[in-house]
Amino acid sequence: MTPLAMMADSAEVLARPDLGEHLLTPLERERAGRFRLESSRADFVAAHLLVRECAARLLGLPVAGLTLLQRCPDCARDDHGKPYLAEHPEAQVSLSHGRGVVAAAAGLQPVGVDVEQPSKGTAAEVMERVLSAGELRRVREHAEPDRAFLRLWVRKEAMVKLGRTTLDTLTEIDLSGLELDGSPLRGRYGDLHLLDWEDELRGAAVGVVSTEAPRVEQL
Ligand SMILES: [Zn+2]
Structure with a gap:
């Protein structure tokens, strides 16, 4: 299966009703809450939602069934490091956010x-x-x-x-x-x-x- 990449404005991701913050894990919500700037918070949230959309399309699954986790190989903490899907550890995912713009990718x-x-x-x-x-x-x-x-x-x-x-x-x-x-x-x-x-x-x-x-x- 060909790896899939997507790029979008943070605002257009956040405007999608099916990509709401309800999809985020409690830890992602807590991390989002640490941003001082509302725009940085929005970019973080949008990237974490877009990567779910990307993986859902790749795998042909509903986006609501995907839990995004992270694990740092160096310090074993789970609030940073390589992202992965709890339900599909075989899939590889990546995400990135800029100012008002986000990108994500998913592949096997x-x-x-x-x-x-x-x-x-x-x-x-x-x-x-x-x-x-x-x-x-x-x-x-x-x-x-x-x-x-x-x-x-x-x-x-x-x-x-x-x-x-x-x-x-x-x-x-x-x-x-x-x-x-x-x-x-x-x-x-x-x-x-x-x-x-x-x-x-x-x-x-x-x-x-x-x-x-x-x-x-x-x-
Ligand atoms: Zn670490």
Whole structure:
């Protein structure tokens, strides 16, 4: 089964009556309640709902039957770390939230998703911490370096979500051979299939990575 990815405005997710907060676990509600900004709270909730919708479509199941849990492999706490479905541990899920925008992915194979919005003038130290030498060169030579950086960043962050690398070892992943211009773009890195695109309307870039080529659906 092809892994499935979705992206949406937080507001459009929250406007769906079948994707209400009643679907969240008590722990997710408690975590949502920790946000000081209402908009950040909304983004968190929307991402946790969209990933359920994504998994429900993938598995052909009603969204109300899915319980989303998390477990950190390092400290064994359950309020962060890799998300999974209580009822379907064989499914892999991933979620990401930005400012007013969310993305999610689900598959029966490893999958990771990331959504990011551009920040003007990404600091050189930040780029050096996450990009390989070849990628740095590509970004610096690019007519729109911030935009080029964002494309590489969503791909790499999606790989982190998939569990292929960590934030500390990102410079060891070298995607400098892949295209940076065009949307959507598909690429390969070893056994991984990469798909990423720019959403001009929402001002965001999304990256999806899986061991099979992912497909995208609208909410
Ligand atoms: Zn932890």
